[in-house]
Amino acid sequence: MAFSAVLTSEWTKIRTVASTSWTLATALLVTVAMGAGLCAVVNATFDTMPESQQIAFDPTQMSFSGMLFGQVAVLIFGAMVVGSEYSTGMIRSSLAAVPARGALLLGKLTVATALALVVGLATGFLSFFLGQALLGEHSTTLGEENVLRAVIGVGLYMALLAVFAMGVSMMLRNTAAAISILISFVLILPIVLSLVDATRKIAFYLPNQAGSAIMQTVSSPAVTSDAPYGPWGGLGIMVLWVAAAVLGGYLVLSRRDA
Amino acid sequence: MIEAVGLTKRYGAKTAVDQLSFQVKPGHVTGFLGPNGSGKSTTMRMILGLDRPTSGHVTINGSPFRELPNAQRHVGALLDAKAVHGGRRARTHLLSIAQLSGIPEKRVDEVLAVVGLQDAARQRTKGFSLGMGQRLGIATALLGDPQVLLFDEPVNGLDPEGILWVRNLMRRLAAEGRTVFVSSHLMSEMALTADHLIVIGRGRLLADMGTQEFIAHNSAGFARVRAADTDPDGRDALGTALTRAGGRVLQEPDGALRVTGLELPRISDLAHAAGVRLWELSPHRASLEEAYMRMTQSAVEYTSTDDPRAELWEQDPLALPAWEDEQAAPEVPRAAFFAPPPPGAGGSPFLMPSHPGELASTAKDSPEDTR
Amino acid sequence: MIELDGLTKRFGAKTAVDNLSFQVKPGLVTGFLGPNGAGKSTTMRMMLDLDNPTSGAVRIYGKRYRELREPLKHVGALLDAKAMHGGRSAYNNLLCLAQSNGIPQRRVAEVLDLVGLAPVARKKSKGFSLGMGQRLGIASALLGDPQILMFDEPVNGLDPEGILWIRNLMKGLAAEGRTIFVSSHLMSEMALTADHLIVIGQGRLLADTSMADFIHQNSRSFVRMRSPQLEQLKDVLHEAGIAPVGVPDGGALEIDGVGAEQLGELAARHRIVLHELSPQRASLEEAFMRMTADSVEYHAHAPGAPGAAIDNPARPADVPAWGAGFDAADSTRKGGR
Amino acid sequence: MTPTTTTPDRPRSYSSPLPSPRPHLGHALASEWTKLISIRSTLWTLGALVLTVVGVGMLFVSQTSDRDYESISFTTPALFGLMVGQVAVMVLGVLTISSEHATGLVRTTFTAAPDRFRVLTAKYLVFSVTAFTVTALSVFVVGIAASLAHGGAAAGAHTADEWLGAAAGCLYVTLLGVLALAIGALVRHSAGAIAVMLGVVTLPPVLGAMLIVWEAVAPIGREILQRNVPVALSQLFGMQEGGDLGAAPSNFSNVLILVLITGATVAASYVMVGRRDV
Numbered sequence A: 001m002a003f004s005a006v007l008t009s010e011w012t013k014i015r016t017v018a019s020t021s022w023t024l025a026t027a028l029l030v031t032v033a034m035g036a037g038l039c040a041v042v043n044a045t046f047d048t049m050p051e052s053q054q055i056a057f058d059p060t061q062m063s064f065s066g067m068l069f070g071q072v073a074v075l076i077f078g079a080m081v082v083g084s085e086y087s088t089g090m091i092r093s094s095l096a097a098v099p100a101r102g103a104l105l106l107g108k109l110t111v112a113t114a115l116a117l118v119v120g121l122a123t124g125f126l127s128f129f130l131g132q133a134l135l136g137e138h139s140t141t142l143g144e145e146n147v148l149r150a151v152i153g154v155g156l157y158m159a160l161l162a163v164f165a166m167g168v169s170m171m172l173r174n175t176a177a178a179i180s181i182l183i184s185f186v187l188i189l190p191i192v193l194s195l196v197d198a199t200r201k202i203a204f205y206l207p208n209q210a211g212s213a214i215m216q217t218v219s220s221p222a223v224t225s226d227a228p229y230g231p232w233g234g235l236g237i238m239v240l241w242v243a244a245a246v247l248g249g250y251l252v253l254s255r256r257d258a
Numbered sequence B: 001m002i003e004a005v006g007l008t009k010r011y012g013a014k015t016a017v018d019q020l021s022f023q024v025k026p027g028h029v030t031g032f033l034g035p036n037g038s039g040k041s042t043t044m045r046m047i048l049g050l051d052r053p054t055s056g057h058v059t060i061n062g063s064p065f066r067e068l069p070n071a072q073r074h075v076g077a078l079l080d081a082k083a084v085h086g087g088r089r090a091r092t093h094l095l096s097i098a099q100l101s102g103i104p105e106k107r108v109d110e111v112l113a114v115v116g117l118q119d120a121a122r123q124r125t126k127g128f129s130l131g132m133g134q135r136l137g138i139a140t141a142l143l144g145d146p147q148v149l150l151f152d153e154p155v156n157g158l159d160p161e162g163i164l165w166v167r168n169l170m171r172r173l174a175a176e177g178r179t180v181f182v183s184s185h186l187m188s189e190m191a192l193t194a195d196h197l198i199v200i201g202r203g204r205l206l207a208d209m210g211t212q213e214f215i216a217h218n219s220a221g222f223a224r225v226r227a228a229d230t231d232p233d234g235r236d237a238l239g240t241a242l243t244r245a246g247g248r249v250l251q252e253p254d255g256a257l258r259v260t261g262l263e264l265p266r267i268s269d270l271a272h273a274a275g276v277r278l279w280e281l282s283p284h285r286a287s288l289e290e291a292y293m294r295m296t297q298s299a300v301e302y303t304s305t306d307d308p309r310a311e312l313w314e315q316d317p318l319a320l321p322a323w324e325d326e327q328a329a330p331e332v333p334r335a336a337f338f339a340p341p342p343p344g345a346g347g348s349p350f351l352m353p354s355h356p357g358e359l360a361s362t363a364k365d366s367p368e369d370t371r
Numbered sequence C: 001m002i003e004l005d006g007l008t009k010r011f012g013a014k015t016a017v018d019n020l021s022f023q024v025k026p027g028l029v030t031g032f033l034g035p036n037g038a039g040k041s042t043t044m045r046m047m048l049d050l051d052n053p054t055s056g057a058v059r060i061y062g063k064r065y066r067e068l069r070e071p072l073k074h075v076g077a078l079l080d081a082k083a084m085h086g087g088r089s090a091y092n093n094l095l096c097l098a099q100s101n102g103i104p105q106r107r108v109a110e111v112l113d114l115v116g117l118a119p120v121a122r123k124k125s126k127g128f129s130l131g132m133g134q135r136l137g138i139a140s141a142l143l144g145d146p147q148i149l150m151f152d153e154p155v156n157g158l159d160p161e162g163i164l165w166i167r168n169l170m171k172g173l174a175a176e177g178r179t180i181f182v183s184s185h186l187m188s189e190m191a192l193t194a195d196h197l198i199v200i201g202q203g204r205l206l207a208d209t210s211m212a213d214f215i216h217q218n219s220r221s222f223v224r225m226r227s228p229q230l231e232q233l234k235d236v237l238h239e240a241g242i243a244p245v246g247v248p249d250g251g252a253l254e255i256d257g258v259g260a261e262q263l264g265e266l267a268a269r270h271r272i273v274l275h276e277l278s279p280q281r282a283s284l285e286e287a288f289m290r291m292t293a294d295s296v297e298y299h300a301h302a303p304g305a306p307g308a309a310i311d312n313p314a315r316p317a318d319v320p321a322w323g324a325g326f327d328a329a330d331s332t333r334k335g336g337r
Numbered sequence D: 001m002t003p004t005t006t007t008p009d010r011p012r013s014y015s016s017p018l019p020s021p022r023p024h025l026g027h028a029l030a031s032e033w034t035k036l037i038s039i040r041s042t043l044w045t046l047g048a049l050v051l052t053v054v055g056v057g058m059l060f061v062s063q064t065s066d067r068d069y070e071s072i073s074f075t076t077p078a079l080f081g082l083m084v085g086q087v088a089v090m091v092l093g094v095l096t097i098s099s100e101h102a103t104g105l106v107r108t109t110f111t112a113a114p115d116r117f118r119v120l121t122a123k124y125l126v127f128s129v130t131a132f133t134v135t136a137l138s139v140f141v142v143g144i145a146a147s148l149a150h151g152g153a154a155a156g157a158h159t160a161d162e163w164l165g166a167a168a169g170c171l172y173v174t175l176l177g178v179l180a181l182a183i184g185a186l187v188r189h190s191a192g193a194i195a196v197m198l199g200v201v202t203l204p205p206v207l208g209a210m211l212i213v214w215e216a217v218a219p220i221g222r223e224i225l226q227r228n229v230p231v232a233l234s235q236l237f238g239m240q241e242g243g244d245l246g247a248a249p250s251n252f253s254n255v256l257i258l259v260l261i262t263g264a265t266v267a268a269s270y271v272m273v274g275r276r277d278v
Helices: A003-015 A018-048 A053-054 A059-063 A067-086 A090-097 A101-138 A147-172 A175-195 A197-204 A207-214 A231-255 B042-047 B091-098 B105-115 B130-142 B160-175 B187-193 B211-218 B234-244 B264-273 B288-299 B361-365 C040-047 C089-098 C106-114 C130-142 C160-175 C185-194 C213-217 C228-239 C260-269 C284-294 C308-311 C323-336 D025-037 D040-063 D065-071 D076-103 D103-110 D116-149 D160-186 D190-211 D218-227 D229-236 D251-275
Strands: B002-011 B014-024 B031-032 B053-061 B074-079 B149-153 B177-184 B196-201 B204-210 B220-225 B249-253 B257-260 B278-284 C002-011 C014-025 C028-035 C055-060 C076-078 C147-153 C178-183 C196-201 C203-208 C220-224 C252-256 C276-282
Touching: A003 A101, A003 C089, A018 A059, A018 A067, A018 D190, A053 B204, A059 A101, A067 A101, A067 A147, A067 A175, A067 A207, A067 C055, A067 D190, A090 A101, A090 B288, A090 C089, A090 D229, A101 A147, A101 A231, A147 A175, A147 A207, A147 A231, A175 A197, A175 A207, A175 D040, A175 D076, A175 D190, A197 A207, B002 B042, B002 C220, B014 B042, B014 B053, B014 B196, B014 B204, B014 D040, B031 B160, B031 B187, B042 B053, B042 B149, B042 B177, B074 B130, B091 B105, B091 B130, B091 C089, B091 D025, B091 D103, B130 B149, B130 B160, B130 D218, B160 B177, B160 B187, B160 C284, B177 B278, B187 B211, B187 B288, B187 C160, B196 B234, B204 B211, B204 B278, B204 B288, B211 B288, B220 B234, B220 B264, B234 B249, B234 B257, B234 B264, B264 D229, B278 C260, B288 C014, B288 C160, C002 C040, C014 C055, C014 C196, C014 C203, C028 C040, C028 C160, C028 C185, C040 C178, C076 C130, C089 C130, C106 C130, C106 C220, C106 D103, C130 C147, C130 C160, C130 C178, C160 C178, C160 C185, C185 C284, C196 C213, C196 C284, C203 C213, C213 C284, C228 C252, C228 C260, C228 C284, C252 C276, C260 C276, C276 D251, D025 D116, D040 D076, D076 D103, D076 D116, D076 D190, D103 D116, D116 D160, D116 D218, D116 D251, D160 D218, D160 D229, D160 D251, D190 D218, D218 D229, D218 D251, D229 D251
Parallel strands: B031 B177, B031 B196, B074 B149, B149 B177, C028 C178, C028 C196, C076 C147, C147 C178
Antiparallel strands: B002 B014, B002 B053, B196 B204, B220 B257, B220 B278, B249 B257, B278 C276, C002 C014, C002 C055, C196 C203, C220 C252, C220 C276
């Protein structure tokens, strides 16, 4: 069977359910709006910030701070794409139509990832330009060192996060469980882990913590001294997590009875 | 006793149930029939207080469902067999429902035994087949040992043994003096189970009468007559005699005659007079299916482009107007099964050969009868 | 053509399907019968490679399902009517399946039209009734215009009009030379539809025969006679050495083991007027219940055991009027093979 | 089954030998309790709650010295786990009602008990008592472990108030769960309701930070920053935060706000459940 057919089919699947548009639209809007809001805040209060913070100030990353919440919508998007197949029973029809598990998984991942990447890139550029406009004199431009990498990094980060969510959902085969676990894992666990010294180092290796390094541009000692990796190293760690999740998902899909 | 008065339910501009009034009396199994989308489920949901009628009202033993003091002890219902949390075990599911109305725990084991699920009582219902789910649903309905019982498609997914059991169960429940209200699409089942029928179509009442009366009103029975094969002219002679006597005669594929409009003794006499020996003379009651189809003809909502009723109306090609020995003239041949035929593909869309004959070439040898 | 070879499926200690081997041939409607819990659905799921067999294999034209390129063009299956995404419209649900197998888009509208769902094609399938869901499932099975069609309980939830339609549909598809494999619990439906039967019980093959043979072997048939000259008739029968086996109600006699033809000739010879001479064939339902009596898993404990009803001599009269027509159609078809 | 009994006035009517008590809340409570303990998601969510609270708490206890407890209470170690664990409580709250809607069980339930308020009340009661008990138990295990391990002189003086505060904290988490249940009853969709609840918990801090910029709405922003869920919970567990925002609101007012919000949502859920077709 032509893989392009699977892609077309998955594209139809993804564009014809309401959850796709509202999760991705939320991801974009929340990230852009919150980033813009925080940039405005910072611009107004920049002078009152301690000097150490002023030195380490990363205008690019600041415009992406809405990602903290936007990523929740991306996770829900990934979890719904896979989970709804199971909750509705559609998975049986899908597997009857495309019995090669690998092809089905790959098709689904490709389409959803591409979509998340596109939305992610749009989010990155929109947040960046809007944020920089609001930052006024503290802003930066795309031409500066590392900035373009960081903006594109937003797209990569969102795409990887979506794949991660899909892999985890494929393993759990349940939307509600996947969403709860993913959100605890991404939003709350890092905070909890960094509260205690003994576990702070572990938190660096969580997928989203490592992955978000790609969105930083300023490598002043005040910011990055803690993290034992650079932006690409961080993204690499996230890719490993994602690969593990996808592998787990593939094993569950191919071994277990549908 | 269930009593509906002017029951109406509208969803936006669409009227699902329209001015429905009827009574369901105790001591009978009352069948509730209607095509898909005719408002049966909505009516049942309104009886159970799950949907609010737009106007009109429905009462059970005189009071609206939601005002019954202990609803479960008065009314038991099976609406949707799969309406169970799959992660829960069968017994705990029933127990949680029983506790809701203070029904003793031993009653749970009792109903599990009644429906034959005692061995599966500790299984999670996720693994249940449709038939097992249906039995669990029936168990739920019986929990409160209620006076009024409603079943929506109770035999769905049951095996023949289960169907037979449900049939007997419903008759027995009615014989005990309960009100039993059953909807089903299986006419052969309904004919065996229901004493009384309420038929709706497009939300309106079409009929409210006894099952036998309904069949008699809406269809005609026929007789099957076969002359001795050893007497080659017998069939023609018989056909002519019967037609002259005012009967309507059609030929069946095996050579027997289908006669309407004449009583069996009369046919016997006519055959005797014509000197024809009979090898078969059997009465055929019209089926409820046929009667139902005729009644609801105009009220069907989802119709295939390939009208199945053709089978019912197109019996005339079987007729032998001139008594020619035309072997069971086949019905209008179905060249392409899929109507409308796809343009430009010679009548068959993809893999299929253009004519069935190409695949089953031997089938051409015998007159294929699609009946 | 579907071939099963030693197919076995165990769930833990429980063997759901036990060393099942049979073939489903083209040009026929093959009925797949068995009590609840016999392993029918599991077998069908393994045919589609949804469940992995513990051992054994299923071959579809010599290939495993997973090896089929564009499987919907070879095999169409209705397993579970609700196996669709409720938030998607009927049209789009089918469209994504069609696209995955390179089936042209117009075919989607075609099958929706065929099953009568064209008016609600753009509605979300969440709001569909069981019958509409079933039609949607049938549409998805027909999507690729496949050689092999599998239906698990196709008439579930359909109204009589729909039942009649699917009955004709399956016969028509088989007549075109396709392989039709149908499971159903409704014996009256099966009797009207299937040519060949495969019966399983507790995961094991119980029978693999033609419909007529199955009924013949697993049930009794008899001839009912009615006459205004009942006493005379009894005497004639007695003289001929024929003993009526049952006298269910006042005016009728039931005779076992002698054909209606002979009885008709006998009556004619003795100038006895008959008001009825009807061969009664036992129903498929009865035959099925006799065969599977030992392998029924969920026995209801209720007074009036099913067995009592089976032996009720009045039952065969309840066979739907078209039962006779079926027998004829069946023999014609067999003759043609 | 029972034989036919005939009564003179209703000649063909059936009456059953089973007791027919007028159903009361107690019946519904028993039913809901059976429902709660008979599904595995209860075990998963509550297990996750206990594991995170006790696990993270114990880790914290083992990493701290007596002196650290001069400024924090013995129950503070439980806070970190509870920040994660509260998600489990909310998920359980949502699932308590949304799983009935997802499976269609709600129709069976409301057919068996047409008095929907009785069922809903029982759900709220059973859920909140269970959630509070489990939360409090795990919090107090951590608190007692901390006080046993680090109760030395260096830890300074501790009063019973901090234990009361922790109890209030458990109540706070329970209220979040009740709010989740109410939202589940309104939304009727597991994933949607969980997303809404996570928004309620995580969005206000950011919203506050944004509002505080503009002079006109700065006071509102400040209020939100001081009264959102994580801050309130931290305070209840003896972590005083802020300072540049002015005096922190009292624990009582924090709990009261959540009580009011939850109360309003619960009231809305009663109205909707009573009125809606299911």
